[in-house]
Amino acid sequence: MTNLNKVLKERFGFNEFKPGQAAILEALIAGQNVVGILPTGGGKSLIYQMMGSLRPGVVLIVSPLLSLMQDQVGRLNFLGEAKAIALNSTLDQQTRTDVLRHLGDFHYIFVSPEMLTNPSIQRALRQVQINLMVVDEAHTIVSWGPDFRPEYLQLAAIHAQLNRPQLLLLTATATQKMLASMLTVMQLDVQHTKIVRLSVNRENIYLQTTTLDNEGQKREEVRRLVQQLRGPGVIYFASRKLATSMAGWLNDHTDLRVAAYHAGLDAVARFTIQQQFMQDELDVITATSAFGMGIDKNDIRYVIHYHLSRSMADYVQEFGRAGRDGQSSIAIQLYVPGDERLQLDMIRSTIPSEQTVTQVYGKQIDETLLDATQLELIHYYQSQNISASAASAIFARRLRERLNELQHLLHYVTLTSGLRDELLTTFDEPVSGDVHHEGQGVLTVADIQNLGLMRQPITVTDTSDARPSWQQKIDKLFNIK
Structure with missing residues (x-):
């Protein structure tokens, strides 16, 4: 019998497991496929890291973002695990060829779903022993798969081609409907899959909604909030352009250090900004929603949504x-x-209409006139030998789902009370009846003080004795303590 607590202490330096971790590990050791729904900060990555230290073979992690892959590889390196690599677009052709030739030498391999569809990578993976196949941020299977990154829908087929290694799906948020869809897409039998699910209710996070009259008021409210709230903080935007312009505006109109973080930046810039934020060299990040998943910092004190998210599940995730x-x-x-x-x-700009699908399938339109994302999506369904009528039905169903999800979030935003209970109901959890740790309207100075989140005035002092050691800097950088 494996002494998991001993491994946890000796290998990872922790005295006890976080809720859900031990149950997932025990199920994996027993040979079960597992879905783990643990809250953000619940220690999901430690689970597959420990499985890599308990059993021989490669741990294959399907990850949605380059920044997440780089972060996890860096943490494993810090823990003394040199045999970890991210197979992604940053590798040149020669390096990728060398890595594939020696794939069995690695213990942890991070890969995007798009890269995993590459036949040469699949061939190389079939030649090695796969200890565990992990789908990180597994909610993206259903939230991104049908209309954004359809390669997620191929994961079940790829899993079969890799001789069906043990599966671990990890996410922080999934409604019962999303969970059922994840199991269906991955062809997992609910009767023979261990589901470890913890509550999405994070009682230490105060929930606030604020309705304003116009865009000018909203911008000024952001400036007021970031000047009064103790950071660090993250502000989410649905637009890269506005995330960038707001970062510049806040830098000009406050004493805060602010940077934008989104897919429009090159890999070096994203990595630099992420590390500056981790080391408290930046106070605020203005981020697009998708790239917020790459921000992994324990002491973020506030998250402001300037725009609406795609759904309640996405909002809770963010x-x-x-x-x-x-x-x-x-x-x-x-x-x-x-x-x-x-x-x-x-x-509406990402989901193709029935007319567009029919025209592309029938070669009745100049494709250069179409949105590139829609065209790529239609071509994917064509390549899977899905008929035009079937593809149109999939898109129509997805359009209805997306509109319903947005309407549900809009209902939450405009509630006059019961924010937390609405959130819990969304995830089929018992309501708490807690109306004291939430608020509607403009957040007051008294509210901020009561939460212990009032920002302290900046004072210039001699900090030579308080300067952190290199060990403290490294611990913060890799979220070790």
Whole structure:
């Protein structure tokens, strides 16, 4: 019988497991496929890291973002694990060829779903012993798969081609409907799959919604909040352009150090900004929603949503970046009537209409006139030998789902009470009846003080004796303590 607590202490330096971790590990050791739904900060990565130290073979981790892969490889390196690599677009052709030739030498391999569809990578993986196949941020299977990154829908087939290694799906948020869809897509039998699910209720995060009259008021409210709230903080935007412009505006109009973080930046810039934020050299990150998943910092005190998220599940995933250390934190959703139009436009611009599908399948349109994302999506379904009518039905169903999800989030944002209970109901959890750790309207100075989140004035002092040691800097950089 493996002494998991001994391994946890000796290999990873922790005295006890976080809730859910031991149950997942025990199920994996027993040979079961597992779905782990643990809150953000629940220590999901430690689970597959420990499985890699307990059994021989490669741990294959399917990850949605380059920044997540780089972060996890860096942490494993820090722990003394040199045999970890991210198979992604940053590798040149020669390096990739060398890595594939010696793939069995690695213990942890991180890969995107798109890269995993590459036949040469699949061939190389079939030649090695796969200890465990992990799908990290597994909610993306259903939230991104049908209409954004359809390669996620091929994971079950790829899993079969790799001789069906043991599966571990990890996420922080999944409704019962999302969970059922994840199991269906991955062809997992619920009767023979261990489900370890913890509550999404993060009691240390205060929930706040604020409705304002216009965009000018919203911008000023952001400036007021970041000047009064104790950081560090993250502000989410649905637009790269606005995330960038707001970072510049806040730098000009506050004494804070602010940077934008999104897919429009090159890999070096993203990595630099992420590390500056980890080391407290930046106070605020303005991020797009998708790239917020790459921000992994324990002591984020506030998350502000300038725009609406895609859904309640996405919103919970995003504000879950706050308070991972268990300390008092706040999630603030700002809203101006009509804000939903941005998400509506994004939904309609990404999901092809029946007419567009018919025209592309029938070669009745100049494809250079079409949106590149829609065209790529249609071509994917064509390549899977899915008929035009079937593809149109899939897109129509997905459009209805996306619109319903947005409407549900809009309902939450405009509630006059019961924010936490609405959140819990969404995830089929018992309501708490807690109306004291939430608020609607403009957050007051008294509210901020009561939460212990008032920012202290900056004072210039001699900090030579308080300067952190190199060990402290490294621990913070890799979120070790």
